[in-house]
Amino acid sequence: MMPVDLYKSHSVAVIGGGPAGLMAAEVLIKGKVKVDLYDSMPSVGRKFLVAGKGGLNLTHAEPFEQFLSFYGIRRAELEPILEQFGPDEVRKWADSLGIETFVGTSNRVFPVSMKTAPLLRAWLERLRNDGVNFNVRHKWLGWCENGSLRFETPDGERNVKADATVLALGGGSWRRLGSTGEWVTLLGERGVKVASLKPSNCGFDVDWSPHFRTRYEGTPLKSVILSFTDSKGNVFHKQGEFIVTEEGVEGSLIYAISAHLRDEIEATGKAVIKLDMAPGWSKQRLIARLSQPRGSQSISNHLRKTVNIQGVKAGLLWELVPKQNLKDPECLAAAIKELPISLNASRPLDEAISSAGGVIFEELNEHLMIRSLPGIFCAGEMLDWEAPTGGYLITACLASGRAAGTGVLVWLETNRE
């Protein structure tokens, strides 16, 4: 660790008070540098707090190799960062804040309280006690000619000189929580290459009829198998659940392959998923049961009594299968096992859980410093990676915040006069 007397005079700015920025501040303050954290909002960690609304999925307890595979094409860049601070370290860190975690369904890890608030409260208290100086209502506007940071504050513009800066400004979804993506222009003006921000873990538009929309909006489709083959022949297959929305579909099963669906729509104009609505049934068994005499029963009653298809699943058949096929057991069984649903567009970025795109890794060195802007580091969702929900997002944000904070300390050490 660096000698205290040399470093107490160094001042580092961390801009963005989400999980990535707060973790960078934690590393830096432990490294005995002066840390000022800035955020445009009246308080920090707003998206982190919202992430805890439905249960804060902090990380994932699965073999590390499998964990890494969820970072897709950016696995290679994130692997060394996650090796330093991966799922086990996230749980130990939460524990150090007095937050016990548990492994829930599908190996997802949550705080026992399920909420973010107790963790964030304990974390902010520790950071304040350790000496991090919080500056809220400070919106970063870029740099002055002399290299100082420019902030818009309620008292007018403030310019700040820092020895190094960590940018942890988030992606571009849920703008009202502070992550507006406006930094893309600021870095672009300095020649930093940024892959355009796109919705990730998002819903999709389906052209529902007014009748179907009114009847089933908000209804979950439980335990279905979703299959999707993209135009390059890549096949995806996963069991889970999702929700019918006013505009189309969303939910964990959709989020899990949203990146592929989004890319397919971008390439071809649409993505067709296929649903198996009776995973425990073979097609032959469905045909046999549906071939039983229907008598005077309605098709809906026949479906419910013979193969237990009812509610929104029956609604989807009425919505998407030609009427004459509903009377044919073979056609009906085929539709139950492989119902095609055409997705026409991703929902807008602002509605997405997270953003794909961001500062491309080729612009950064191994410490997440922008090569062309020495002393400026980046962390969190503003980097060009994406992952499904399941704790992969927060883990990589914390880990990259840690890597950037450590990088600053190494850089200050190397560049000290």
Ligand SMILES: Cc1cc2nc3c(=O)[nH]c(=O)nc-3n(C[C@H](O)[C@H](O)[C@H](O)COP(=O)(O)OP(=O)(O)OC[C@H]3O[C@@H](n4cnc5c(N)ncnc54)[C@H](O)[C@@H]3O)c2cc1C
């Ligand atoms: C509804 C919802 C549920 C989620 N659930 C989960 C979950 O269970 N598990 C999981 O892993 N992930 C989840 N996420 C995703 C997770 O919350 C984000 O990936 C994570 O918060 C990103 O962290 P970050 O620090 O990179 O950015 P952010 O948390 O977005 O923080 C960025 C900060 O930068 C500030 N900022 C931006 N621009 C400026 C500027 N110009 N000047 C000053 N400050 C600025 C913002 O105000 C903000 O405080 C969820 C997200 C949403 C929306």
